[in-house]
Amino acid sequence: AQTVTQSQPEMSVQEAETVTLSCTYDTSESDYYLFWYKQPPSRQMILVIRQEAYKQQNATENRFSVNFQKAAKSFSLKISDSQLGDAAMYFCAYRSAGDNDMRFGAGTRLTVKP
Amino acid sequence: DTEVTQTPKHLVMGMTNKKSLKCEQHMGHRAMYWYKQKAKKPPELMFVYSYEKLSINESVPSRFSPECPNSSLLNLHLHALQPEDSALYLCASSQGPAGVYNEQFFGPGTRLTVL
Numbered sequence: 001a002q003t004v005t006q007s008q009p010e011m012s013v014q015e016a017e018t019v020t021l022s023c024t025y026d027t028s029e030s031d032y033y034l035f036w037y038k039q040p041p042s043r044q045m046i047l048v049i050r051q052e053a054y055k056q057q058n059a060t061e062n063r064f065s066v067n068f069q070k071a072a073k074s075f076s077l078k079i080s081d082s083q084l085g086d087a088a089m090y091f092c093a094y095r096s097a098g099d100n101d102m103r104f105g106a107g108t109r110l111t112v113k114p
Numbered sequence: 115d116t117e118v119t120q121t122p123k124h125l126v127m128g129m130t131n132k133k134s135l136k137c138e139q140h141m142g143h144r145a146m147y148w149y150k151q152k153a154k155k156p157p158e159l160m161f162v163y164s165y166e167k168l169s170i171n172e173s174v175p176s177r178f179s180p181e182c183p184n185s186s187l188l189n190l191h192l193h194a195l196q197p198e199d200s201a202l203y204l205c206a207s208s209q210g211p212a213g214v215y216n217e218q219f220f221g222p223g224t225r226l227t228v229l
Contacts, residue, residue, distance in 0.1 A: 035217055045157075045204065045220040091156055095216060100145045100164055100208065102218060104156035 002027045004094050006105035013082045014113050020067075021077045021108045023092030030054075031097035034068065034075045037104075040088040048090070051075065053097075079110075087112045117141075118221035120205050126227045129195060135224045137188040137205030144210035146188040147218060148180060151202045163188060164210060195228045202226075 003026045013019035025034070036048040051059045051068050058066050063080045079086055092105040118139045127133050137146065145164045149157035162170035163182040171180075177199075179191040188205055202225050206218040 033216065037220075044222045047217050047219075050217055089154070100147075100162050100210070100216070101159055101170055107154070107156050109154070 002029075002032075002094050002096065002103050004092055004103050004105040006090075006092055006108050008108045009106070010109045010111070012111040012113060013079070013086075015082055015084060017082055018078060018080045019082055019110065021079075021090050021092075021110065023075045023077070023105055025073050025075065025092075025094050025103075027073070027094065027096070029096050033095045033097065034066075035093040035095070035102070036064070036066070036075075036077045037091045037093060038086075038088045039091065039107075040085075043088075045091075049077065082112050084112050084114060086110060118205055118207055118219050120203075120221035120224050122224060123222065124225050124227075126229065127192065127195065128229050129197075131195075132191070132193045134192065135190040135203055135205075135226075137190075137207075137221055138186055139207040139219070140186055141207065141219065142185075142209075143207035143219070144185060145208045145216075146182060147204075147206040147208075148178075148188070148190050149204040149206065150199075151204055151223070153202075157204055161190075192226075195226075197228050200226055200228045 032053045034051045039045040067076045089107045095102045148160040151157045160174045161180040166182045181189040202223045204223045205221040208216045208218045
């Protein structure tokens with residue numbers, strides 16, 4: 001069974017600084033997708049960034065980028081120029097190609113200090 | 115329209131009540147999901163509907179009964195719940211197995227309290 005591990009329950013970053021959230025996963029499959037979701041306090045869960053396993057190029061969305069290391073089964077999220085609005089719970093998620101269900105990590109709570 | 119809507123936002127019910135949660139999407143998605151989320155925890159998958167058929171039931175107690183009347187609607191019928199069922203119930207949708215990324219779009223959730 002696929003598992004997703006986020007080893008950092010909490011992280012904090014100073015406003016305008018850069019922070020990296022870690023995620024590792026375990027799978028025997030070769031075709032899959034990886035996601036980072038953000039869930040602000042009492043607000044909706046939204047997709048931050050996504051990555052296809054067969055793509056070597058790391059995904060980037062504005063201030064958010066990933067470091068995808070397929071061999072190491074690692075998928076970290078880098079947030080540059082952190083903003084107060086980035087404070088949230090961040091979940092790493094895995095989905096096998098052709099499957100509907102998604103596996104979530106335990107989450108990392110990010111605090112942004114002004 | 116890239117929105118998943120859920121009603122009600124909050125629900126308080128007694129253990130003998132029967133209530134329903136509703137979820138709606140108009141993105142043409144063919145897979146819809148129910149999750150249960152406890153505070154500071156990741157969502158736990160409960161049910162998956164694919165093309166209006168129940169495809170995954172993660173050993174959820176029978177006091178939770180899902181229903182997918184059509185491709186846009188998903189209901190969760192609640193009966194004889196326990197206080198430990200109090201949680202945030204999230205609905206999500208995705209394109210379905212044929213979708214390339216098949217990322218899930220989440221609704222805002224229904225916060226359920228069982229007294």
